[in-house]
Amino acid sequence: MSSQARGTLAKALTSRRSNVEWAGMLEQLCYMAVELYREGAPTIDLRDVDPYSKPRWLLYPYLETGGPTILFAEGGTGKSVLALWMGLNVALGPKDASGRPGKCAPVLYLDYETSPEIHAERFTALCAGMGIDAAARPPIYYRKMQTSLPQAAAAIRKEIARLGIGLVIVDSLGAAGDGPPEEAATVIPLFTAINRLEVPTLCVHHKRKGSARENQKDRLFGSVYYANAARIVWDCEAVVDPVDDKIAIALTNVKINNGHQLARHGLELQFVNEEEHLKAVKVRRLDKSELAKEPELAKGMSMRDRIMVELSQGAMTVAELAAALDAEESSVRARMTELKKKGAVVNLADHTWGMLSREEAE
Known part of the structure; x- marks a missing residue:
């Protein structure tokens, strides 16, 4: 509160009750409010805090x-x-x-x-x-x-x-x-x-x-x-x-x-x-x-996700996947190995790769 605002308020309060030193009280009140604000939140013991007291x-x-x-x-x-x-x-x-x-x-x-x-x-x-x-x-x-x-x-x-x-x-x-x-x-x-x-x-x-x-x-x-x-x-x-x-x-x-x-x-x-x-x-x-399907949005997809999208249309070889994704075969092969370990794809007898299940692809 500015000095002018405190003075105006003190005059208004004095007109109601003249036996109180309003100007000094308002000065002290403003000082205490500023000090309390500067103190910030109180220090607490983390051992007393329940991290699950509210939903995340x-x-x-x-x-x-x-x-x-x-x-x-x-x-x-x-x-x-x-x-x-x-x-x-x-x-x-x-x-x-x-x-x-x-x-x-x-x-x-x-x-x-x-x-x-x-x-x-x-x-x-x-x-x-x-x-x-x-x-x-x-x-x-x-x-x-x-x-x-x-x-x-x-x-x-x-x-x-x-x-x-x-x-x-x-x-x-x-x-x-x-x-x-x-x-x-x-x-x-x-x-x-x-x-x-x-x-x-x-x-x-x-x-x-x-x-x-x-x-x-x-x-x-x-x-x-x-x-x-x-x-x-x-x-x-x-x-x-x-x-x-x-x-x-x-x-x-x-x-x-x-x-x-x-x-x-x-x-x-x-x-x-x-x-x-x-x-x-x-x-x-x-x-x-x-x-x-949107080239501008597909660029931000991971290679693994793009591979799974391609395989959702049917089994493909590593070479076919690399051509479809405009990627190096070595990179595609590395991602296929990762996906196989996760149980998402399977290497078929004709050397193509297929999705193990649509549910796991999601």
Whole structure:
């Protein structure tokens, strides 16, 4: 609280009760509040902490129950729609890694890029695509942001408490900072503010242009601290089909702090339009064979996955596989040996290789 604000408040309080030295009390109160804030969280004994007291996942495999997730992609590839779809799943009651239904939680969407009307249309279309009528739509709260997240954090925390928010979506990270996104001095305070929200956060971010051949963690626009500060980072590669109004997205997990790397997978956004209005968005999972059909998305698949896709069409020799995959025979042969040890493929009598079973291929 500024000196001027304290003086104004002291005068107002004195007019109600003049026998109290309000100015001194307010000065002391502000000092104590600052000292308490600087102390931070109390020191605890890890032996007293139950690591399994709450579920790990809010929405598997995208959002943990604590810490931020980054979803990054090039512009115009459906990342905001995808983030809203994830938020809708949380609001409906997500399932954990075992498929068990979780507790539904209201979602707060902090928007730096467009308008409430655009997001309302997307929200309505996603609900239509999932077969949810108007009466059954879960709460998705929206806030048009006009200041940086570090500046607005106190107000956002109040809204989280008032509305019982269980997930915050930030769209987008570059605009939410209080300075150039290339600087650590912008990113570190931004993630400090995000962590102080004390709810899971899904952050939409942009991809640097001309970054296709670089390390995937380095492809986020701006400072390396974006990837360093997040718990989970998903790289979204998209192929836009303007004729059929759909977007195929391959999601690659480029960072996870807890546990092993999450499996690469695909999602398709199918848009249904009537004249100038978006009426429905249908989201479905793409299997590996569908990803393999898109050359831009197939490049990110492991050779083992690409081999299994080819063998799903029938038995092949190593030479045939190498030609189909545009790979060296020695590399294919090495992967076949690995797959054989895993029980996924079998070497047949005619020197071809076949899948042992479709179930094991999955």
